Amino acid sequence: MAQHWQEILPIDRYIVAADGLLHEYDRKVLTFLYQPLIGSTCLSLYMTLWAELEENKLWSDSSTHHLLMNLLGLNLKDIYEARLKLEGIGLLKTFVKIDEEGDRSFIYELLPPLTPEQFFLDGMLNIFLYRKIGKKHFARLKRFFSDQQMTKDKEYQDVTKAFQDVFASATPGSLQYLQDVTEDLEAEQNQQFIGRNEQKPLQIDTNTFDFDLLAAGLNESLVPKKALTPKVKNVISNLAFLYNINPIEMKNFILGAINPNEEIDIEDLRKGARDWYQFVHYDKLPSLINRTQPVIHQVQVTEPKTPEEKLIRYYETTSPLTVFKDISGGVEPSNANLDILEEIMIKYKLPPGVVNVLIEVVMIKSDMKFTKAFVDSIASHWARKQVKTVKEAMELAKKDERIRKESKKTAKSTKGTNKKPLRTELLPEWFDKEKPKKSEKVEKSPDLEAKKREIEEMLKALDD
Incomplete structure (x- = not known):
């Protein structure tokens, strides 16, 4: 992932555009439905960009990002991170132009949020919101954004008049009149009528799912290819992302959702997954988390040169799942391992880069085992220390190892034993290992010296 300073500078200019009119009701949708998922900083950025649009206008005047920093009271890293989240959740489109002199200018196109009905029936965002705020508050929001249906008594009769019953069209004497005003009826060149374009639900790219492997499995089960309509494929891609389902597992859900017409019932498919x-996962639902280390918490902003800097960049730009597989030699993590990874990112709120460091520490120090008790002990400690960056996690791991070694050394001195440890504990390469001294004098024990003198005296007496 590119660093923010490579993508945006305070002097870069931007213009705000709107993909149709934004309504006052959108503010409630953004505040109550989107804010729990994206955070208050993202909402503040969206609202500030929205405020730059004049009433009933689709374009704003040009501004600099320096002004935006002052308005929000945020640094450029925070703004860039918030912008990426708005783009990812479908509330913003960003366009950039670089002129001959290398100056950049941006267009930030605000997209309207989903309607409450679209959001609550989305199948992905509603699941994330449910997990985030809980059943009680989710039900409260559903009541807030809905109302009782209006019921009409059967005794009421519809007496509404149709258009043609009320109005008539007078035929002009010549078609020339209509031809003369055709251009007047249309929008002028390079202009558009102000209106409202409804937002489309979030859609995961279908290329991220192996439909060929799925189709091969379905052929064996005599499921017709026509059942995999574009709409069904979109739902499958979203479900695979939401619940981390592979094509083999997805086949079973599809078989359970086939109706007598050899069609896939989307609601049954969603319910089955x-x-x-x-x-x-013991009645738990998935949560929305960052895939990789947030830009705001990335510290390796320059091109890495040393092995440690390269490792930091790797941890900052790689997902925990990938790091786990790399350390395990490509072996997929078990469901229990996935549960532990998800829990430490949600329960302890550790960023992905910090989790990557934790994975290596645990796996190497515990002989490639990823046990919950050991993981919890480290994760809870790092959470209390408010570790947010990869560098902080690595430094704390080194410090803990030095303390452990010193405690072990002190314990040995207290016991007065010279026994060597039975097993040397493995450590990650980036730990500061103490270099062995070339020459080290062993302190002689007084008891040992006395015993030696006694033996020498006994030998001397025998010689006499």
Whole structure:
């Protein structure tokens, strides 16, 4: 992932655009439905960009990012991170132009949020919101954004008049009149009518799912290819992302969602995937977390040169799942391992880069085992220390190792034993290992010296 200073500078200018009019009601949707998922900083950025648009206008005047920093009271890293989240959740499109002199200018196009109905029936965002705020508050928001349906008594009759019953069209004497005003009826060149474009639900790229492998498995089960319509494929891609389902597992859910017409019932497919996930994860639902270390917490901003700097960059730009697989030699983590990874990122709120350091420390120090007790002990400690960056995690791990060694050394001195440890504990390469001294004098024990003198005197007496 590119660093923020490579993508944006305070002197870069930007213009705010809107993909249709934004309504006052959108503020409630953004505040109550989107804010729990993206945070207050993202909402503040969206609202500030929105405020730059004049009433009933689709374009704003040009401004600099320095002004935006002052308005929000945020640094450029925070703004860039918030912008990426708005883009990812479908509330913002960003366009950039670089002129001949290398100056950049941006267009930030605000997209309207989903309607409450779209959001609560989304199948992905509603799941993340449910997990974030809980059942009680989720139900409260559903009541807030809904109302009782209006019921009409059967005794009421519809007496509404149709358009043609009320109005008539007078035929002009010549078609020339209509031809003369055609251009007047259309929008002028390079202009558009102000309106409202409804937002489309979030959609995971279908290329991220192996449909060829899925189709091969379905052919064996005599499921027709026509059942995999574009709409069904979109739902499958979203479910695979949401619940981390592979093509082999997805085949079973599809077989359970086939109706007598050899069509895939989307609601049954969603329910089957959700029920399976909750069964495996003890009635829990997935949470929305960052895939990689947030830019705001990345410290390796220059091109890495040393091995440690390269390792920091790797941890900052790689997901924990990938790091786990790399350390394990490509072996996929078990469901229990995935549960532990998810828990430490949600329960302890550790950023992905910090989790990557934790994975290596645990795996190497525990002979490639990823046990919950050991992970919890480190994760809870780092959470209390408010570790946010990869560098902080590595330094704390080194410090803990030095303290452990010193405690072990002190314990040996107290016991007065010279026994060597039975096993040398493995450590990550980036730990500061103490270099062995070339020559080291062993302190002689007084008891040992006395015993030696006694033996020498006995030998001398024998010689006499």
